[in-house]
Amino acid sequence: MSSVPRQQELIESLGAGLTPVRRLLPPWLRALGWLAVVAAIAAGLLLHFGAAPMLDRFAAVPERAWGFAGAVLTVVGAAWAALTLGVPGRSRAWAWLALPGVLLWIGASGFGCLRDWFAPAANIASASAPPARCLTFIVLVSIPLSALMLWLLRRACPLRPVLTAILMGLASAAAAAVLLAIFHPYDAAATDLLIHGLAVAIVVVANAVLGNRLLSPR
Amino acid sequence: MHDDTASGSDDADRQRRAWMAAAQSGDRRAYERVLADSVALIRNVARRRGVPADALDDVVQETLITVDRVRRTYDPSRSYDAWLAAIAERRAIDALRSHGRRSRREIQDELALEQHPDRDDASAESERAQHAQRLQAAVAGLPPRQREAVEQLGLRERTLAEAAAETGSTAGALKVNLHRALKSLRERLHGGS
Numbered sequence: 074m075s076s077v078p079r080q081q082e083l084i085e086s087l088g089a090g091l092t093p094v095r096r097l098l099p100p101w102l103r104a105l106g107w108l109a110v111v112a113a114i115a116a117g118l119l120l121h122f123g124a125a126p127m128l129d130r131f132a133a134v135p136e137r138a139w140g141f142a143g144a145v146l147t148v149v150g151a152a153w154a155a156l157t158l159g160v161p162g163r164s165r166a167w168a169w170l171a172l173p174g175v176l177l178w179i180g181a182s183g184f185g186c187l188r189d190w191f192a193p194a195a196n197i198a199s200a201s202a203p204p205a206r207c208l209t210f211i212v213l214v215s216i217p218l219s220a221l222m223l224w225l226l227r228r229a230c231p232l233r234p235v236l237t238a239i240l241m242g243l244a245s246a247a248a249a250a251v252l253l254a255i256f257h258p259y260d261a262a263a264t265d266l267l268i269h270g271l272a273v274a275i276v277v278v279a280n281a282v283l284g285n286r287l288l289s290p291r
Numbered sequence: 292m293h294d295d296t297a298s299g300s301d302d303a304d305r306q307r308r309a310w311m312a313a314a315q316s317g318d319r320r321a322y323e324r325v326l327a328d329s330v331a332l333i334r335n336v337a338r339r340r341g342v343p344a345d346a347l348d349d350v351v352q353e354t355l356i357t358v359d360r361v362r363r364t365y366d367p368s369r370s371y372d373a374w375l376a377a378i379a380e381r382r383a384i385d386a387l388r389s390h391g392r393r394s395r396r397e398i399q400d401e402l403a404l405e406q407h408p409d410r411d412d413a414s415a416e417s418e419r420a421q422h423a424q425r426l427q428a429a430v431a432g433l434p435p436r437q438r439e440a441v442e443q444l445g446l447r448e449r450t451l452a453e454a455a456a457e458t459g460s461t462a463g464a465l466k467v468n469l470h471r472a473l474k475s476l477r478e479r480l481h482g483g484s
Contacts, residue, residue: 083352083466084326087359090463093317094363160364161381162374230361232381 100156100163103225107152110221111248115255122256130258136185137254143181144251146174151244155222158237159229168236171243178247186266207253207265211272214249215242219280223287231288238284242277249276303328304372312367325371326355332372333379340383346390353382353474356467389478429479430472437472440465 097103119127131138151171157163222241231237250269307325314322330351337350357378365374430441443454444465451462458465 084323086463086466088319088323090461091319091322094315097364161377230364232377
């Protein structure tokens with residue numbers, strides 16, 4: 074077969090061009106690096122605004138605390154899953170890692186919203202933070218976080234670019250929502266929830282579209 | 292049915308893991324061995340995916356080039372075969388897609404053949420000129436390294452060693468670039484029509 078010498082030639086030329094490479098760090102370690110950046114920003118915000126207002130809001134409406142925990146879980150799960158899927162040969166099932174966090178996040182926020190609907194007593198004035206501002210915050214903060222994750226992923230080889238990009242968007246959007254929750258006195262009203270949902274959706278879709286192009290194996 | 296082959300392929304996988312780990316630290320012999328060993332595996336994956344026989348070699352070549360590019364992502368504590376199969380599968384899907392595009396184009400070509408003017412027709416000359424122009428434009432649109440490889444190896448018919456000396460890049464890099472260039476030219480010319 075004529076293909077055998079051709080392949081042999083290619084193998085020899087790849088061998089001739091071989092240089093030692095530094096192995097990629099394990100996905101969990103790279104996820105930890107990305108999470109450390111998010112944690113550093115969160116620490117900065119907590120230092121500036123203090124933890125007390127946030128904890129007061131959680132005490133007033135426990136669903137907020139659950140929603141916050143869900144968002145944090147989403148950040149960790151989605152970031153870990155995205156970076157794991159960046160390595161060839163890892164199971165697609167890793168994507169499910171993001172699900173528990175997402176369910177808790179959406180569930181608790183939705184529940185809070187419903188309760189607010191029937192007993193709108195626990196409102197903390199949200200007039201100081203118009204809804205458009207939280208949308209802008211989530212979208213703007215997601216951009217550098219997605220860019221950092223994109224850089225980490227492009228150094229790997231994501232063979233399922235769309236799924237990986239969606240997880241990347243989810244991790245970034247959830248991280249932005251967590252950062253927002255530290256200082257933003259939002260209530261669980263339907264408009265607020267809708268705006269958050271819209272912001273997260275924008276980030277995830279933008280990531281899926283752009284990330285798919287930027288992550289596709291060349 | 293799998294028992295014997297499974298333990299056999301486990302041993303083989305262990306061997307390939309060791310070779311690839313050595314290749315990551317720059318061992319050329321281990322690298323060529325693991326690549327040569329990979330060919331059959333890649334063909335199997337591609338065949339299972341439904342890649343036609345005449346496209347199997349392309350999948351093998353593309354997979355080997357990808358393996359070379361992303362070899363840093365291999366973790367020797369995990370299966371080499373699973374890592375390779377995932378890459379081969381991706382390349383097989385890519386090949387099926389481009390094969391689909393090409394066969395659609397070939398159907399149109401039959402029509403084109405019927406309507407094709409005689410060789411001596413005056414328009415044939417201008418058509419040939421147009422083809423040449425399109426090819427030229429496609430070559431000009433390639434990334435600089437690939438264009439250089441096509442010009443040196445394809446158009447000026449230099450040997451690999453001469454081209455390598457002239458461009459200052461390695462023979463391996465030149466070949467990889469030529470391969471990539473031909474692939475994107477094929478796609479551009481076939482896809483663009």
